[in-house]
Amino acid sequence: MGRSPCCDKVGLKKGPWTPEEDQKLLAYIEERGHGNWRALPAEAGLQRCGKSCRLRWTNYLRPDIKRGKFSLQEEQTIIQLHALLGNRWSAIATHLPKRTDNEIKNYWNTHLKKRLAKMGIDPVTHKPKTDALLSADGQSKNAANLSHMAQWESARLEAEARLVRQSKLRSNSIENEINQSSSSAAAAAQRSHHHSPPPRCLDVLRPWRRVSGPWPPINGAVGNVGGDLESPTSTLSFSENGAAHPLSAGGTADDATGMIEFMGNAGEVLVKEEGGDEEWKSFGNSTNHLPQYNEGIENSITFSSGLHDMTISMEGFTELLLSNSGGRNLSESDSGSGGGGGSGDGSGGSDYYDDSKNYWNSILNLVDSSPSNSPLF
């Protein structure tokens, strides 16, 4: 159990990889794939432990990795997902194609965390550091509401992760059959990093996206938008009392293997994976409340507890987050942009940081704009 002893062996090299080692590892994986990481180093003629080889491959050598500077869209996605998921880098990475969890984690620690801190936002909680802002009433409840959304998304991600694993197993077995008759390096490389169905977008955020399309660039200022973050669609529905409301109608023709549904049943959260074992799995807790996407009310989700309703307006949410969490692009629209504006990239002006102090407050204000204003939770 637990720790692998492979790295304890003497004589194994540690530290930075040389180009020769990279070449050996690449050549081996291209030719034979990586079946067993533990056995791989010896077979590939590397004086490394399997773990080190796996890390080097997954974080650096894999051909489907996009390296280099993070785009603004990617930054914003990371911030948003981190607000929802916390330090679950692998989960975040599934929504950032071609980026590794390690890279995202490093980027967060070296760039984004500091940037949020400068903005006066606690990078852990994504709340303003002056907690006095969160009084005992309204806003703290609203934060709890957002926390519920995060819980659901976490549960969904866990379910998706299992789907991905199952899908991977299936595809691997199929491809193994195919590759019996094919030994081309290209095919092997494809096999070796064919992990899963393409990552899907974060469904909790999808209603935000629907407001103005898939992650629209603010002011059209940012290149490299859209394509990098393109995500096939999974179907997610929140429902309560058996009434399902598809959050996303835009099912794309990817080869994703399943549909995941969230079902609220007397306060219990159930997750069903279609194509899986056809069972409803409980992540439940009777204190949770299930959001409903309001098809009649554009861009809104209603949280209903049976006694109380609260509707979150999605209108402007995307813009708000993008405006306040990113920043680099904001300098181009900082003239009289009201609440969403900002300026500079930190090295430029300070207005950006001033405005960004409203990052979370603004989110909460949106939440607080419930038509019913009913006390909740």
Next chain:
DNA sequence: AATGAATACAACCGCGAAGTC
């Protein structure tokens, strides 16, 4: 030009989950 601080990124470590026997 030298040097120390800050930054960025690659890599390692240890733990827990999942899988296998």
Next chain:
DNA sequence: CGACTTCGCGGTTGTATTCAT
């Protein structure tokens, strides 16, 4: 069913590079 292996994840460290003085 428990022991063991393997893998993946998140936290942390080490090192190279850049910047400031």
